[in-house]
Amino acid sequence: MSGGNADSVEPNLTPMLDMVFQLVTFFMLVINFKGASMDLSLKLPVLSSARPVEWHGKKEPLVLNLKEDGSVTAFGSPIPDIEKFVVRETRVMRDYLKSEGATNLDEMPIPVIVRADGRAPFAQVNKVIKLCQNNGFRQFQLSAMSAAEAKAP
Amino acid sequence: MSRRHKKKKGEDIQLNLAAMLDMAFQLLTFFILTFRPSPVEGQLAVNLPPPVAITNPQDKPKEDATGDGAGINPFETLNMYVNANDAGEVTEIRVGTRTLSRGRLDERQVGSLSRSLGEFFALTPYERVQIIADGKLHYGELMKVIEVCTRQKLTNGEMLHKISFIQQDEVQN
Known part of the structure; x- marks a missing residue:
């Protein structure tokens, strides 16, 4: 015979919640907001001497992506007039530095x-x-894949 | 009369976790969908001053080589010409009339180019290299040349980091 109607069977959600929070924490920690400024469809040249550069505590660099056809993208958007873009960015950066x-x-x-x-x-x-040179930039970082990274699947 | 309910023995208060779990799953979905593992990129750090007037250092007497130190002295600049074919590959690299590399820039040619450049830097106190490249040259090929340049040691023991570019069409015009 069945038990009383008032008895309800509820799964214990606590372990599931624990696991989900751990996953959320993991993804929050590894999320890369800087990746938004990079065009990951580009096939960068492979160089053995290319080394990752740490930007902690330094000024945020200006990232320009150049496609095979010569078109430029920055922060995920195509830049129709690169000259205007560089002039504007330089002005903003100069104001900030001043x-x-x-x-x-x-x-x-x-x-x-x-x-x-x-x-x-x-x-x-x-x-x-x-x-960029005409607007006062002198330090350039030319992006490339290291040979080991390029071989990785 | 007290309205306070007395907790019955054996009755425990349970939080409704379903709502929290819903929210946590929504957050998780957001992070999974927006997760894009970015590849570990390397960078080649170079100081790119504006181009200087092209002069042939081999045509100049040696006493001019050091200059007076005011501004950029073109005689301290090694002008390297990089020619390319229509496919954007390197066909020839030369300094003045001396050819340093001919044909596709493979590992062997890179080694030979590095040795030849080393000889130039050992003989003359160059401070920077100016690459005069064909407009058709692929950027990947140019990076190989730049990499060879950044490995060169100056006469003062420092590594070369001053490199500038010019397009061959600009020189001819």
Whole structure:
């Protein structure tokens, strides 16, 4: 015979909740907001001497992605007029640096990360680099995959 | 009369965890869907000053090589020409009239180029390299050349980090 109607069978949700919170914590810790500024579809050139650069405590760099056809993207959006974009970004950065007390801003203390596809023609890369140089940028980080990373599946 | 309920023995209060679990699953779904593991990228750090006027250092007398130290002295710059074919591959690398590498830039050619550049840097106190590259050259090929340059030691013992680029069309125009 069946038991009383008032008795309800409830699963113990506590272990499941524990596990889900652990997973949430894991994903929160590994989430990479900087990845949003990178175009992961690019096939970067492979170099043995390329080393990851740590940016902790340094000024946030300007990241420019250059596709094979020479088009530029930044922060996930295509940039139709790269010249206007660089001028605007430089102005914003200069204002920010001035507000922090920087005086000599002829040479920008902020690096530019050039993430160009390995098949992009030099003419296009040179155009972007020249634009940055004309706006005072001198420090450049040319992105590449290390040989070990490129071999990884 | 007291309205306070007296807890009956054996009756325990249970939190309704279902709502919390719902929320936690929603958060989990969000993080799973937005998770994009970014590859570990390397960077080649270079100081890229603006290009300088092209002069052939081999044509200049040796006493001019050091300069007076005011500004950028073009005689301390090694101008390296990198030619490419229509496929964007390196066909020739030369300094002045001397060819340092001919044909596709494979490992053997890279080694030979590195040795030849080493000889230049051992003889003359160059401070920087100016790469005069063909506009068609693929960026990946150019990076190979830059990598070889960044391995060169200057006469003062420091590693070369001043590199600039010019497109060949700009020089000819």
